[in-house]
Amino acid sequence: MGVYIRPNTLSQALDALAERPYTPLAGGTDIYPAQANLAAWNRAPDLHVLDISALPDLQGIEETSGAWRLGALTTWTAAIESDLPVWFDGLRKAGRTVGGRQIQNRGTLAGNLCNASPAADGVPPLLALDCEVELASTAGRRRLPLSDFILGNRSTARRPDELLIALWIPKPRQAARSTFLKLGARNYLVISIAMVAATLEVHDGRVTAARLAVGSCSAAAQRLPDLEAALQDKPCDAALATTVEADHLSGLAPIDDVRGSADYRRDAALTLVRRALLDLVDAGSEMAA
Incomplete structure (x- = not known):
């Protein structure tokens, strides 16, 4: 039989993980459907569940001198509705595509990362925001x-004795903006065919930093370092999208x-990257106006 525990402090949770492997449970929006699917085929394992929903150290969104800290229990709804800077807009847009309102109310950003689906x-x-994850153990x-x-695919660097406790987003050096585009069979309640996130930092009308990531087109979402380098110091205007090449x-x-198909995904990702850059150019024009 599986074991279920719900500790009240982080130290209790870490002590439990040091003794035996547990499956951490936050919003449960990944674990419950997966278990139900396996149960339908009489293949559901007995999980040892560590319910982390009562841990105060994992809650809240706060600003520090050089970064924003999002506790591991931050839900999609909290990320969407919180008073975060404009350069979090890409994350907000992504949050609005995660399931329906009920999933957004329960599902957590950290859980989405730990589930590690190629289509997460x-x-x-978060890659386009240079996110770091904080892991804790005894x-x-x-x-x-x-x-x-x-x-x-479904694989992370978290050790069995560790718990992901927070996400850290560094503040950009220059004025920044971000966006997110997702291609699916419909607009909502859909697993993506391809998706793209982009963040641009701009000073005096030129790109000082670019971070772009593509999801659903590899076993894990990937940054595009060659494109990021090519965008460096380019004028932030409509011609920016023409910099993007298939290579x-x-x-x-x-x-x-x-x-x-793989070919369709590759072509769709190329189109989405160009559209994302045009969206950011348009957003910058609106901000300047």
Whole structure:
């Protein structure tokens, strides 16, 4: 039989993880459907569940001198409705595509990362924000870039004795803006065929930093370092999208499945990247006006 515990303090949770492996439970929007699906085929394992929903150290959104800290229990609704800066708009847009309102009210950003689906909506916008994850165990704490945390399909760098406790988003050096675009069979309640997140930092009309990430086109969402370098110091105008070439997406590894072919995904990602840059150029013009 599986074990269920709901500790009241972080130290209690970490002590439990040090004794035996547990499956952390936050919003439950991934665990419950997965278990129900397995149960339908009489294959559901007995999980040892660590319910972290009562841990105060994992709650809240706060600003520090150089970053924003989002506790691991931050829900999509909280991220959407919180008074976060404009450069979080890409994350907000992604949040509005995650399931329906009930899922957004319960599902957490950290849970979306730990589930590590190739189609996880939270990964591209958080990659484009240079997110780091904070992990804690009885041995101490460590922080990893999100790109080093998600290793592949349903695979992360979290050790069995660790708990993801927070996301850290560094403040941009210059005025910044972000966006998120998702292609699916319909607008909502859909797993993406391809998705793109982009963040631009701009000073004196030129791009000083660019971060772009593509999801649903590899085992884990990928940044586009060659394109980011090519955008550096370019004028932030409508010609920016013409910088994007197919070779800039050569690091992606899309697959054929029921939602789309690999070739279609690759072409869709290229189009979405160009549209994302145009959206950010338009947003910058509106801000300047």
